[in-house]
Amino acid sequence: MVVNNIFLCSIAAVVFVGTLYPPFVNLLFGIQLSVGAPFFNQTVLPLTAPLILAMAIGPLLPWKRAALRPALERIWFAAVVAVIVFLVMTEQSNAITALGLGGGVWVMLSAVSDIAERAKLGRVKLGDSLARLRAMPRAAFGAALGHIGFGVMVFGIAGMTLASQKVVVLNPGQSTELGGYSWKLDDLRDAPGPNYAQRVADVTISDEGKPFLTLHPSRRIFTTPKVITNDAAIHTNGFQDIYVVFADEPAGGGAELRLNRHPLAPEIWFGGLIMALGGALSLSDRRLRVGAPSRKRAAKAAGVVA
Structure with a gap:
């Protein structure tokens, strides 16, 4: 999860600097600069590729108890489908488009595989799996929606290479x-x-x-x-x-x-909407809220100590 955040913050920083650097230079020094698509392609894409790889694996690694092999065993199906999509699209388009579409499939199916693994789908009775799904915190579904939305957005970005x-x-x-x-x-x-x-x-x-x-x-x-x-x-x-x-x-x-x-341009907007819904669903999980002591309780506790 930390690695995912590092890559996301790095991408945000690159976009921020590339967008605001030219007007600030023009304002301070009177120098006209232009930052276009080549700059962002050369800086953002190298960060996006490892982000896609880490985003599928990161949620499967327990905090401070990371074991890579069990996590990979849980998403082998997603990896196989992603490779198939990549190979098929390589024959029909260019390598960048195929890599983007395969990466989107990889992220989305990994999120679905994580939920299915938690519910032990296919390993226990269907009723037991449904009971496990109902018992899951909303944050788990919110995280899955967020990753699915990111995969949909990657689809849209990959499709833009065919514009x-x-x-x-x-x-x-x-x-x-x-x-x-x-x-x-x-x-x-x-x-x-x-x-x-x-x-x-x-x-x-x-x-x-x-x-x-x-x-x-x-x-x-x-x-x-x-x-x-x-x-x-x-x-x-x-x-x-x-x-x-x-x-x-x-x-x-x-x-x-x-x-x-x-x-696939609309998928960029759909992906952002799905990610927003995932974030809202995670925030609605009462089990993750941190309670703050009320003023009355704090005063009463102080009186007891005195």
Whole structure:
């Protein structure tokens, strides 16, 4: 558990420094710096890999009585499934994506295996296992939820390595390919509002020739004061985000659109929500609350001593 916290604090420190260092340097010395994705990829990823490994094993090690071999024997099934996922995804994607998906499976199944081991599922009668589950403290389920949420979030981060985006100029009737889908600009129309001029694009997205989604991004030009805003058209189904937004205005007509497909992006938010639920469940466990002596009891105890 200590190792997990060390890695988590290290990642938080790296993100904190990488985010706030450039504006502080600019404020104090007037030097313009930019810290982008390469910095975080080179610093956070080396810390995340051992964190994923330790997060699955850490909860299985008793405090000050750590024995690695029994812990590994309890999560052998999770390790086998994680390796299979890694090997399968290596053939279908890149190594980083496969490592992330395998790591997510490793963390989630390890958490489930821990609960199943505590309940002696499959080793005693089902009724006895259910009784053990009911007798478990909420903190145990909260910890499992927290680890499952982290695994789901790792899924989302791994999926972002497969994200694809493209800026393209299209005229009505033209199409382009991105992320395995066909993106076609059906129409480009004006839809003025009360105090703005608006241009709307109708973009149909097809998978293997079958349309399944139509998005309507828009650009608004307000007259008083003159302000231009772009409204992105976003679609999510819980497993991927697809969105289209206007880019610059092309000189030759048509529409310049920024197309985006982000597989597994919603899992980042779902993972954070599950972790928050796990933390709330752990805090609700009355058995882990530390009682504070009341003022009356403290005064009474002082009177007795006197």
